Amino acid sequence: MRVPRPRSPVRSRPRSLAGQLFAMQVVLVAVVVAGCAVFAYVSATSQARDAATHRARVTTQAVADSPSVRAAIRSADPSKRLQPYAEQVRRDTGVTFVTIMNTDGRRWTHPDPGLIGKRFVGHIGPALKGRTFDETYTGTLGPSVRVVTPVREPGGGGPDGRGRIIGLVSAGIAVDTIGRQVSAQLTAVLVVAGGALALGAVGTYVINARLRRHTHGMNAAELSRLYDYHQATLHAVREGLLLLDGQGRVALVNDGARLLLGRDAEEPLVGRSVTGLGLPPELTEALLAGEERVDEVHLTGERVVVVNSAPVDGGERRGTVVTLRDHTELRALAGELDSVRGFAEALRSQAHEAANRLHTVVSLIELGRVAEAVRFATEELELAQALTDRVVSAVREPVLAALLLGKAAQAKERGVELALSPDSAVEDMAGLPARDLVTVLGNLIDNAVEAVSPAGQVTVTVQHTATPAPGVLVLRVADNGPGLPPAAGARLFQRDWTTKPGQGHGIGLALVRQTANRHGGEVEARDLPGGGAEFEVRLPLRHEARSQEVLP
Numbered sequence: 001m002r003v004p005r006p007r008s009p010v011r012s013r014p015r016s017l018a019g020q021l022f023a024m025q026v027v028l029v030a031v032v033v034a035g036c037a038v039f040a041y042v043s044a045t046s047q048a049r050d051a052a053t054h055r056a057r058v059t060t061q062a063v064a065d066s067p068s069v070r071a072a073i074r075s076a077d078p079s080k081r082l083q084p085y086a087e088q089v090r091r092d093t094g095v096t097f098v099t100i101m102n103t104d105g106r107r108w109t110h111p112d113p114g115l116i117g118k119r120f121v122g123h124i125g126p127a128l129k130g131r132t133f134d135e136t137y138t139g140t141l142g143p144s145v146r147v148v149t150p151v152r153e154p155g156g157g158g159p160d161g162r163g164r165i166i167g168l169v170s171a172g173i174a175v176d177t178i179g180r181q182v183s184a185q186l187t188a189v190l191v192v193a194g195g196a197l198a199l200g201a202v203g204t205y206v207i208n209a210r211l212r213r214h215t216h217g218m219n220a221a222e223l224s225r226l227y228d229y230h231q232a233t234l235h236a237v238r239e240g241l242l243l244l245d246g247q248g249r250v251a252l253v254n255d256g257a258r259l260l261l262g263r264d265a266e267e268p269l270v271g272r273s274v275t276g277l278g279l280p281p282e283l284t285e286a287l288l289a290g291e292e293r294v295d296e297v298h299l300t301g302e303r304v305v306v307v308n309s310a311p312v313d314g315g316e317r318r319g320t321v322v323t324l325r326d327h328t329e330l331r332a333l334a335g336e337l338d339s340v341r342g343f344a345e346a347l348r349s350q351a352h353e354a355a356n357r358l359h360t361v362v363s364l365i366e367l368g369r370v371a372e373a374v375r376f377a378t379e380e381l382e383l384a385q386a387l388t389d390r391v392v393s394a395v396r397e398p399v400l401a402a403l404l405l406g407k408a409a410q411a412k413e414r415g416v417e418l419a420l421s422p423d424s425a426v427e428d429m430a431g432l433p434a435r436d437l438v439t440v441l442g443n444l445i446d447n448a449v450e451a452v453s454p455a456g457q458v459t460v461t462v463q464h465t466a467t468p469a470p471g472v473l474v475l476r477v478a479d480n481g482p483g484l485p486p487a488a489g490a491r492l493f494q495r496d497w498t499t500k501p502g503q504g505h506g507i508g509l510a511l512v513r514q515t516a517n518r519h520g521g522e523v524e525a526r527d528l529p530g531g532g533a534e535f536e537v538r539l540p541l542r543h544e545a546r547s548q549e550v551l552p
Contacts (some may be wrong), residue, residue, distance in 0.1 A: 025208070029200035035192045040189040041182070048182050049145060052173040053134050056147040059093045059171040061132070069100065073151065073167045079108045079116055087111070096144055096174040099150075102167055103128060111174045115140055120170065124148055127168050136175070146172030240305070240324030248274050251319060259303050260324045282495050283307070284479050287322055299329065299495055299510050302518045387420075395423040395462055399434040400441065404460065407445045415454035418445070421461040421476075431542035432473060436515045443508035444477040444535050451481035451533070464541070471541045478534040483527045492525055512537065 063069055063086070069358065072081035080101075086098040086109035100109045105120040109351070121139040132149040139146075148170045152163030215223060240257030244250060250269045258265055261279065274287050284300040286307050294311040306325040312318045364373035387408060394403040404420065411418040441460070448458045461476035484492070491497050493513040512535075516523045521539040528534055 018207055025204040026201055027378075029197060029204065033197045033200070036196075037186075037189055037193045040193075041186050044182050044185040044189070045178075048185070052145045052178050053147065054096055055093065056134065056145065056173055057134065057149075059089065059095055059098065060147045060149040060169045063089060063098065063100065063169045063171070064149050069151060069169075070153065070166065073100075073102075078102075078167075082115070083109045085109075090171075093171075094173075095171045096177060097170075097172055099170045100167060101170070103165060105168070108167075110140075112140065115243055120168075122146060122148070122170065124168055124170075128165065130162065130165065139172075141172075141174060143175040144172040145175065145178065146170055208472070217301040218375075238326075240326075242287070242322040242324065244274060244287065244320040244322065246319050250274065250277075257322075257324055260300065260303055262300050262302060266314045279303065280453055280495075287320070289320075297495070297507060299507075301515050302514070303515075304511070310388075357383045390420055394420060394426070396427050397434060397437070400437055400462070403438055403442060404462075405448070407442070411445075411449050411458060414449060415456075416449050416452055419459050421458070421459050424460070424462045426462050426464040426473065432519065432539060436519065437475070439515050440512050440537050440539075441475050441477070443512050444475070444537070447508060448477050448479040448481070450536075452479045456481055473539045475537040475539070476534060478528060479532075480531060480532040481527075483531060484525060484533045488525075493523065 017099050020144060068085065069082065072078050072085070075081060086100055090096075090098045090111065098109065099107055099120060101107045101120050101124075105124050107116050107118055107120055110116050122136060122137045123133075126133040127148040127150045130150055130152075132147065134145065134147040135144050136143065138144075148168060151167040151169055152166045153166055154163055203393045218226065234252075234254040237254060238256050240260040241252070241254045242250065242257045242261075243252035250272050253263075253269050255265065257263075258269070259266070261277070263269060263277075274284055277284075279287070280299060283300065283305075286293050286296055286298060287309065289309060290311055292311065293307055296307045298305055298307050304327045306327050307322065309320050310326075311320050311321040335450060361373045364370070364376065388405060391401050391404050391408075395404065404418075408418040441462075445458065445460065449456075452458060456482050459478045461474065461478075463474040463476075465472045465474060488497075493509045494508055495510040497509075513523050516537050519539050521537060524536045524538075526534055526536075
């Protein structure tokens with residue numbers, strides 16, 4: 001016999017945030033409406049009692065001041081004349097009773113004729129003293145709000161200097177009558193309250209339905225957990241993420257974007273305009289662009305970043321999503337790869353030339369012209385060795401020396417003579433990264449070779465000046481080409497600026513300036529008096545690095 005397994009209790013999903021707010025708002029609206037209804041009921045009851053008292057007071061005073069009432073009181077049978085009059089007043093004013101009595105409290109009038117001649121049920125003492133007063137008292141017609149006032153003879157003669165009191169008048173309205181009036185008013189209040197409650201519920205439902213759509217039906221705990229994941233993800237992603245609103249202000253920025261844009265981790269950026277961040281103009285323009293940007297390369301103070309941006313549209317411009325990727329290392333590696341590729345091409349060319357020269361030497365020997373073969377081989381060897389010896393002796397940095405030899409071979413293939421100036425001399429880079437020197441010198445040589453090709457000349461100078469202490473590394477590249485473009489000015493070092501439309505990215509000189517600025521250096525470009533152009537980069541050497549070299 002199979003024993004059924006007990007079912008685990010089903011855990012109900014917590015109510016969504018919109019549902020919680022809806023329940024809270026319904027309760028709040030109900031409490032407010034109920035409070036207003038209670039207040040309206042109390043106010044209506046008080047107002048109804050005040051209105052009943054006022055009506056009774058006006059009625060008694062009008063009856064007490066009537067000359068016909070005074071005359072009837074002085075007659076032999078007051079009830080005969082006063083009873084019809086009192087009933088007529090009662091019907092006309094809507095009060096429950098109008099009772100006219102003598103000073104002993106014996107009734108002359110009453111809605112129930114059988115009670116005429118009997119004593120008035122209630123207090124009359126204050127009225128006998130000449131004062132009109134009101135009270136709530138239970139009489140022969142039940143609980144009522146009543147007013148009692150004295151009837152005086154015209155003229156003086158009374159103890160208070162006014163007319164003598166000859167009778168009393170009392171008029172009242174039953175409490176049940178007041179209750180019916182309050183019930184009618186309360187019914188109207190409840191109808192209004194019910195309408196307000198229904199309207200509040202509908203409004204609350206509509207608002208919370210919209211909130212439910214925006215929160216995707218998640219409850220407060222789920223939203224809190226999602227926010228925590230969101231924050232953790234933003235800080236964990238190494239790529240930069242930047243969200244801009246429709247006015248070009250920063251709405252969100254993660255740690256990666258702060259790093260790539262050169263901003264401190266504690267610097268407040270949210271709410272600031274992109275134009276006020278001090279970014280390069282080209283990068284600022286890309287961030288504020290209304291159209292999509294894909295894999296654009298831009299420079300910041302110390303980095304090369306790839307920018308992708310897409311506008312957020314929803315019938316109107318809502319903002320822009322920008323992602324930033326760091327390509328500083330990749331660009332440096334690409335530069336080194338280009339150098340290696342150049343070295344390989346140079347070796348291939350030299351191997352090809354060496355093979356041609358070897359064939360020439362062999363052919364001269366086969367022709368019996370040994371002396372000419374030896375002279376030809378010696379001249380070629382001395383020419384190649386002279387450049388190598390000059391570079392190696394002047395530049396003690398192996399990477400930089402290899403770069404110069406490779407660029408010389410490449411230039412020779414294009415018919416350009418690349419020479420090292422006689423005053424070039426440098427012992428070491430004093431802490432300057434060889435990768436950055438390759439970026440600077442490699443780009444300057446490439447631009448110069450392209451400017452003078454073919455049959456031009458490029459002169460490279462690498463110097464270490466001892467002043468100002470601790471010294472400056474000077475990298476100078478001069479050519480005998482057409483010189484700088486007219487009115488180029490500072491645009492030479494801007495990204496995307498090039499004199500060869502459709503070729504390259506126009507980023508070489510921009511990288512040179514960025515690298516120099518990162519090390520606190522300077523870049524200058526000038527036209528030479530005899531024609532051509534010269535680029536000079538001055539990089540300050542690090543005192544700490546040089547001081548370590550002289551230690552025993």
